[in-house]
Amino acid sequence: MSDITQTTEADSADTTETADAASTGVDGPSATGRSSTETTAGETDEHVREEWREYAFEGDAKFAVEDLDVYYGDDHALNGVSIEIPERSVTALIGPSGCGKSTFLRCLNRMNDRIKSARVDGSVRIDGEEIYQDGVNLVELRKRVGMVFQSPNPFPKSIRENIAYGPEKHGDIDTGLLARLLNRSDADERDRLVERCLRDAALWEEVSDRLDDNALGLSGGQQQRLCIARCLSVDPEVILMDEPASALDPIATAKIEDLIDDLAEEYTVVIVTHNMQQAARISDQTAVFLTGGELVEYGETDQVFENPHSERVEDYITGKFG
Numbered sequence: 001m002s003d004i005t006q007t008t009e010a011d012s013a014d015t016t017e018t019a020d021a022a023s024t025g026v027d028g029p030s031a032t033g034r035s036s037t038e039t040t041a042g043e044t045d046e047h048v049r050e051e052w053r054e055y056a057f058e059g060d061a062k063f064a065v066e067d068l069d070v071y072y073g074d075d076h077a078l079n080g081v082s083i084e085i086p087e088r089s090v091t092a093l094i095g096p097s098g099c100g101k102s103t104f105l106r107c108l109n110r111m112n113d114r115i116k117s118a119r120v121d122g123s124v125r126i127d128g129e130e131i132y133q134d135g136v137n138l139v140e141l142r143k144r145v146g147m148v149f150q151s152p153n154p155f156p157k158s159i160r161e162n163i164a165y166g167p168e169k170h171g172d173i174d175t176g177l178l179a180r181l182l183n184r185s186d187a188d189e190r191d192r193l194v195e196r197c198l199r200d201a202a203l204w205e206e207v208s209d210r211l212d213d214n215a216l217g218l219s220g221g222q223q224q225r226l227c228i229a230r231c232l233s234v235d236p237e238v239i240l241m242d243e244p245a246s247a248l249d250p251i252a253t254a255k256i257e258d259l260i261d262d263l264a265e266e267y268t269v270v271i272v273t274h275n276m277q278q279a280a281r282i283s284d285q286t287a288v289f290l291t292g293g294e295l296v297e298y299g300e301t302d303q304v305f306e307n308p309h310s311e312r313v314e315d316y317i318t319g320k321f322g
Contacts, residue, residue, distance in 0.1 A: 046310065046311055046312055048294065048296050048310065049309070051309075052296065052297045052298070052299075052309040052310055053082070053083070053295055053296070053297060053298045054298075055083075055084070055285060055298045055299045055300070057084075057086045057089075057285070058086075059086055059087060059088075060086070060087055060127075061084040061085060061086055061087070062085055062086065062087035062088075062126060062127065062237070062238060062268040063083075063084065063085040063108060063124065063125065063126055063238075063268075063270075064084050064123075064124075064125045064128070065081060065082060065083045065084070065085075065107075065122070065123065065124050065125075066082045066122060066123040067080055067081075067082055067121075067122040067123065068080070068081040068082070068104070068107060068120070068121070068122035068123070068124065069081075069120070069121040069122055070100070070103050070104075070107065070112065070118060070119070070120050070121075070293070071117075071118070071119045071121075072115065072117045072118055073117045076292070076293060077100050077103045077293050078100045078103055078104055078107070078293040079100075079292050079293045079294045080122075080294075081100075081104060081122075081293070081294075081295045082295070083287060083295060083298055085268065085270060086268075086284070086285070087268045088264060088265065088266065088267065088268055089264055089268065089269070089284040089285065090260060090261070090264045090269045090270075090271065090282055090283045090284050090285075091268075091269070091270045091271070091283060091284065091285050091286070091287065092271055092272075092273055092278075092279035092282070092283035092285070092286045092287070092301065093105065093270065093271065093272045093273075093286075093287050093289065094272075094273060094274070094276065094279050094286060094287070094288055094289070094316075095288055095289035095290055095316065096290070096291075096316065096321070097274075099289040099290055099291065099292075099293060099294075100289050100293035101272045101289050102242050102272055103293070104289070105147075105240050105242055105270060105272050106147075106240075107120060107124055108124060108126075108145055108238070108240055108270065109131075109141055109142050109144075109145035109146075109147060109238075109240060110131060110132070110136075110138055110141060110142075111142075111147065113138070120132065126144065126145065126237075126238070139170075143166075143170070143234045143235070143236060144236055144237045144238065145236060145237070145238040145240060146231035146232075146234065146236035146238070146239050146240065147231070147239075147240040147241075147242070148224070148227050148228055148231055148239065148240070148241045148242070148244050149227075149242050149244075150242050150243040150244065150246055150247060151247055152220055152223035152224040152226070152227055152247070153223075153227060154215035154216060154218070154223050154226050154227060154230070155215065156214065156215070156216055157214070157215060158211065158212045158213060158214060158215065159194075159198075159207055159210065159211045159212070159213060159215050159218070159226065160190075160191075160194050160211040160212060162215050162226055162229075162230050163193065163194045163197050163198065163226075163229055163230055163233050164190050164193065164194060164233070165230065165233075166230065166233050166234040167190070167193060167233055167234060168190075170234065193233060194211065194233075195208075197229040197230070197232045197233045198226075198229050200229065200232050200262075200263075201225045201226070201228045201229035201232065201259060202225060202255060202258070202259050202262070203222060203225045203226060203229060206222060207222070207226075219252070220247060220248055220249075220252060221248050221249070221251070221252025221253075221255060221256070222252075224244055224245070224248060224252070224256060225255065225256070225259065228244075228259065228263075236267065237267065237268065238267065238268045238269075238270065239263060239267050239268070239269050239270075240270050240271075241260070241269065241270070241271040241272065242271075242272045243272055243273055243274065244256055244271065245257070245273075245275070245278065246273075246274065246275070253278075257278065257281060257282050260282050261282060264284070271283070276305075276317060279301065279305075280301060280305050283301045284300070284301060285298065285299060285300055285301055285304075286298070286299070286300075286301045286304045286305070288304065288308075288310070288313045288316065290312055290313070290316065296310050296312060296313055297309055297310045297313045304317075305317060
């Protein structure tokens with residue numbers, strides 16, 4: 001996705017998430033690795049074990065994150081996070097507000113670079129390539145790793161122009177006046193791209209007869225699927241989603257969830273959600289972040305929800321806090 005596109009989307013995103021200020025005050029683990037000290041967040045404090053966060057999966061890792069720390073000024077938003085995310089799958093990030101989920105998500109395409117107070121330490125590699133080294137082309141990175149935000153944010157343009165915007169800015173298609181005069185216009189290619197992306201986003205049948213209508217006239221669920229189609233138009237490898245269905249009604253939410261399932265056949269999807277049932281329905285693996293920006297547990301979704309290792313994770317999933 002183009003840098004201009006990402007700027008517009010970033011402006012509509014909530015970029016103020018900071019770490020939970022609750023103290024942890026570990027008194028020392030019991031024989032089971034747990035103690036009973038209550039934190040101010042309502043959690044039972046415990047000693048986190050490395051094996052709770054070690055998830056062995058088949059296939060290749062799309063992302064390898066090591067010792068990732070993020071600070072907003074003096075606030076420590078992410079604390080030593082290490083995780084590998086498999087390709088062509090859905091990874092859910094869950095946890096209470098302020099635990100660093102969205103901060104982590106934005107680290108995967110360096111969107112935190114846009115926040116002046118943010119400082120990032122550690123390593124994030126995509127297909128083995130470090131994205132926090134000098135000289136990384138952020139426009140190209142954000143083409144590879146697209147993002148869909150909580151609130152639908154289509155451009156105040158036609159449906160067709162929304163889809164074609166990124167490829168035109170990158171110079172992948174040219175439908176300008178000079179191209180038309182020289183008989184080099186890519187109008188047919190643009191139209192094929194628009195149809196393909198709308199079909200992939202399960203929106204084509206609903207809008208094919210009004211592609212020149214303003215996108216702001218679509219319903220909220222249609223706008224969100226349009227934003228997904230716009231993300232797909234630049235051929236990303238990864239789609240990051242920050243609570244993409246939280247503002248939608250149940251019917252629109254179901255369509256987004258079905259779409260995510262389809263997208264995972266071709267793309268790596270990482271989604272932040274506060275909806276526990278949604279995470280259980282749509283994800284292959286789940287990472288649980290808790291107080292202080294700490295990754296507490298990571299594993300196959302069924303295991304995390306049905307037999308979590310961490311007492312705090314079990315308490316969070318069952319609604320005892322958060």
